[in-house]
Amino acid sequence: MKQNRDPGLQPAPHQGAAAYARAADSRSSVIAALEANERRVDALHGERMRLLALAALTAEQAAEIGAALRESASSEPVSSGSDTAPPTASLSATEARRRELERRSLVAEIATALHFSEATVCGLLDDAETLAASLPETFTALRSGTISLRHARTMAGNARSLPASAHGDFEAAALPEAAALTAAQFTQRVRVLRESTHPESIEVRHRAAREERGVWLDPERDGMAALHCLLPAVDALAIDDALDQIARALREADDGPTVCENTPAGGEDAPISGDEAPVGGDKAPVGGVEGPVGRAAAPAGGNATAIGADAAPADTHGGLLGGDEVPSRGDDAPVHGNGSPRFVGSERRTHAQRRADAFVDLLLGRESRATALARTVAPNLMVTVPVLTLLQHADEPGELHGYGPIPPSTARRLAARAPSFLRILTHPDTGETLSVGRERYRPPADLRLALIAEDETCRFPGCRRRAARCELDHTHDWATGGATSRDNLAHLCPKHHHLKHDTAWTVRPGPARTLTWTSPTGREHTTQPMGRPVFRPPTRPSSHPSTPPRRAGTPTFESPP
Template sequence: MTIDNINDSPADPVGAFLFAVDALREIQSAMAGLAAMEVSLYAAVFAQAEQLTASMSSPITDREMALRTASAEIGAALRVSDRTVQRRMSQAWDVTHGFPQTFEALRAGRITPSHVNVILRASDGVPPGEARDAYETIAIERAVETPPGRLAAILPAVAAQVHDAGVNERHQRARRERRVEVHDLPDGMAELLAVLPAVIAHGMFDRLTSMAKAVEGVEVGDERCRDEIRADVLGDLVLGGGPIASGDGLAAIHAHVQVMVPVLTAAGVSERGAELVGSGPVDAGTARRLLGAASGWDRVMTHPVTGAALAVDRYRPGKDLRRALRVRDEHCRFPGCRQPAHRCDADHSHAAADGGQTHLDNLALLCRRHHVMKHVAAWVITHLGNGVLQWTSPTGRSYVDTPTPTLRFVPSGLDPGSDDGLDPGEP
């Protein structure tokens, strides 16, 4: 069968099922071929980045900045982070030039992009040449008949078999990659990821399990499962150096975060959630507990129709304009970038040295990566009003970035124009 006659499914259930199986297999093979085309395009851009940017109106000769500029243009067009695009470009070059057998297998539809990722990860430390060729040959033979998850468990041994000297080198290099990351999840949650030596990681997990067992079921009414207790113990240890009486670790948070809390939620009138800037929603109870430990509050005045931030003041003196900018932008304003405000620079869209004024209509928060790129690669920012920015690339194409809406809602029974203690003119 072919994808063209996919609607000609047999009438009997078994025949229809087998028809679907064959169709899915053919579609997977076709998608692998498309993925190979995508890899080829990314690799071509990676190779030609300097030539492309050197021919622009503001030539760029530095290779890293050329790659950033090309990645930014592609990312804005595809609505993908330019950091992700640059990683794809680099990996595409590695695949097409360092793993030709793997690339050909992908183009032929024999393996999937997931197999390619596994083959590349497990090859770390296997040098180009005979060892790499032998590794690729064995890896592809296994990949065509093995799911990616199982392949990932097999290939490290294959890499060690073809290049014994690389085992210790890979371990030492892997140790230098240890890190801690945080990834946002839905519903006000986040995932804390720690990449550590296996002995340390398993030892930590075992210790957390032992501590969880020690408190499991001790208090009457504690219905937490062991996974929940393990997570709570980890939070207590990191934030407070030991178990914390409140059990949620919020009192120990002293890190620099920005939380947008609706005034009615803060006052206890509404249960509408707040927002952790750069992340996502926070439940009303957590927001109020964080506010209770805050050294000061920002008050945000918004446009009654558009919801754009107009002004910010504080119960104690501070840098009002910078706070207003943080409230409006919340994160880096390059399309697709989510670096939070406290990691960004306040950049004059029209340079101050050229007469640009220091006010909201000429300022934007940019992370260091995009701040440098804007100036070196001659990207141009135009303010369209209400915080909307238009980015024009060196190629002349434009991309619009709209700030997160800052509309605030009130309960249906409360008149927005009333004097129920919520007048923005009152401190």
């Protein structure tokens, strides 16, 4: 399909075309070598984990042999007048202590041999044992170089938090995703899959996890430090959105509607923005929810997406940890030359710097434009709630956009406070959106919100920038006949939007809104909407006596915390 590229970026046929082709072939060969090398590195990591699992087994065997020898010695007859044998409980405690010492000795020996810290070796041993004993297919994939060590360790860490009976279902659901997603994307997806296979209620687990909340400091270099917060997900995402709105309002106040220098000038296929921008996107107004979405009662079936519901204060039962998509220097602004963002106008702070400055001003009570703006900001959250959960006929978790599963009680409270909601009809098995209504060049609010909930992130391979902070792009350009329909619209961050239009990358749509990207050297990468469930979580029994049959679809809500 047609791509709107700058002719200056393409080599002229009569000016070094052969040299350009040779350079492209050379790049393709280098990338192929990098791919093969990465597979070998992953396979070597797999072999290291195999050896670590074997070392752990030898330590366990040594402890068992020692225990058997001591038991044999203690079973010999004792002479009269000698002390009586110690109680069985005391022997058990002694053996446990000796096993622990055997493990410590092994850890110390591996750490000194490999020049690793003992904490690092402990983590590697735990993961190696989990892979060998509970996740055989994952272990095989790592040893063959199909997945990376980070993917495998993410699998192992999540599997240990599940009962042994759930390991098989968890591996079957998660492993196919490991081969297709980056490690960071996979970590987020596994959190959702873990919830789907965990037999214990998220309400119970969240109450325990919430006791671990806290704030701590890590010193950094050059007079800097990192401040970390572990908070309920709803609170964390509300803070993140408030800082984002303040930073964008400060930029508008300083520069007007300033954009980075390489932002498209407009045209038929320019990013959909202005009064048609997604809620929470670059053009979202401070302190409110944008778009013609009215208040209405919950539908009888499907999912509801709450828009603008109040986020709870500190007593909420939200998720475990929120805001993992803090705007990065790479994703928040296009880069130029040396990788530094450049902005037009008098204000030279980046978006990330404005967020950090606003955070400091608000927390220390300094009078500034940021603190004045904070009094007018209403953070926005989006949460999808199964209708039966909303009506208290079931206890399936809600889905907090940008995070994942949250307790049903939190989802109901957010939905109750939402000024508006959107009903989205979905396929009962795949979760695919079936209908949201109209078609036109500027997509209506309900379609925009449905696509934000479904895409979850930028649709370029590996990108994790939230869809609400991306541009809605016509995959097949509107100017060349592309329709404004759900199958032809996808969210792209500004960086990857430019990559699509201004470089040799191409993209074609596929079934169920998949996108297949082709690199300049011909490599293909297919992405699917991250917000669509891989499989629907099981319906847990509810305390309510009568449970009506489940119907296709589910509502979605947008909420101000």
